[in-house]
Amino acid sequence: xxxxxxxxxxxxxxxxxxxxxxxxxxxxxxxxxxxxxxxxxxxxxxxxxxxxxxxxxxxxxxxxxxxxxxxxxxxxxxxxxxxxxxxxxxxxxxxxxxxxxxxxxxxxxxxxxxxxxxxxxxxxxxxxxxxxxxxxxxxxxxxxxxxxxxxxxxxxxxxxxxxxxxxxxxxxxxxxxxxxxxxxxxxxxxxxxxxxxxxxxxxx
Amino acid sequence: xxxxxxxxxxxxxxxxxxxxxxxxxxxxxxxxxxxxxxxxxxxxxxxxxxxxxxxxxxxxxxxxxxxxx
Numbered sequence: 001x002x003x004x005x006x007x008x009x010x011x012x013x014x015x016x017x018x019x020x021x022x023x024x025x026x027x028x029x030x031x032x033x034x035x036x037x038x039x040x041x042x043x044x045x046x047x048x049x050x051x052x053x054x055x056x057x058x059x060x061x062x063x064x065x066x067x068x069x070x071x072x073x074x075x076x077x078x079x080x081x082x083x084x085x086x087x088x089x090x091x092x093x094x095x096x097x098x099x100x101x102x103x104x105x106x107x108x109x110x111x112x113x114x115x116x117x118x119x120x121x122x123x124x125x126x127x128x129x130x131x132x133x134x135x136x137x138x139x140x141x142x143x144x145x146x147x148x149x150x151x152x153x154x155x156x157x158x159x160x161x162x163x164x165x166x167x168x169x170x171x172x173x174x175x176x177x178x179x180x181x182x183x184x185x186x187x188x189x190x191x192x193x194x195x196x197x198x199x200x201x202x203x204x
Numbered sequence: 205x206x207x208x209x210x211x212x213x214x215x216x217x218x219x220x221x222x223x224x225x226x227x228x229x230x231x232x233x234x235x236x237x238x239x240x241x242x243x244x245x246x247x248x249x250x251x252x253x254x255x256x257x258x259x260x261x262x263x264x265x266x267x268x269x270x271x272x273x
Contacts (some may be wrong), residue, residue: 055249057248065256079264143242163250187221
């Protein structure tokens with residue numbers, strides 16, 4: 001993709017000549033500008049979504065979430081001219097790429113099944129105020145292990161709904177499932193998480 | 205499907221599950237607070253995680269170095 005504007009510091013006065021477009025601020029407008037070849041618009045898209053993508057990959061225990069996030073956005077950049085859709089559609093498209101990258105990563109790294117049973121949360125639970133202790137529990141990185149009690153399908157649905165902030169319909173399209181199946185999976189997932197959390201909270 | 209799953213899911217409707225995942229609140233359901241806190245933590249983790257540094261190959265793809273944040 002060719003650059004359509006000179007590389008300048010943001011605080012530098014605009015050069016003389018034709019008016020230099022300022023990158024728009026809404027994601028939809030940024031996508032439109034990036035499709036026209038504006039690198040700064042793509043950088044803004046990256047800043048807007050890359051943290052969430054990295055978090056999604058981290059929750060999935062990807063081997064190198066930061067590197068994979070770069071790979072995801074390299075693919076986004078390469079295929080950007082093929083994207084057609086609105087802002088939610090773009091988010092969904094980015095996370096579709098991230099999801100497939102995560103699956104590839106899992107296959108590569110393979111052959112290590114998800115850790116089961118080692119939740120490691122109990123050790124960090126205190127004996128004071130219930131809310132403070134619960135918060136301390138949630139603030140601990142080991143709480144990420146909790147999602148390992150979910151089936152792969154349940155985990156995909158919950159992480160796409162919560163971390164990626166996608167709708168039921170978006171998740172259904174991404175996972176090639178019916179919306180009803182996604183709702184059933186998320187219902188079972190939360191029931192499962194609740195069942196595993198109850199004894200932890202009761203022990204506080 | 206285990207008996208334990210049936211028991212716990214009976215107390216959690218599909219509507220409540222959707223509310224929890226959409227970031228809603230469920231007044232009067234203290235029994236669901238732990239799940240609400242967990243999903244809130246998950247959501248927040250995505251919102252606060254900074255974008256990882258762009259690597260050289262991605263910067264090269266853009267054809268223009270990224271401007272400082």
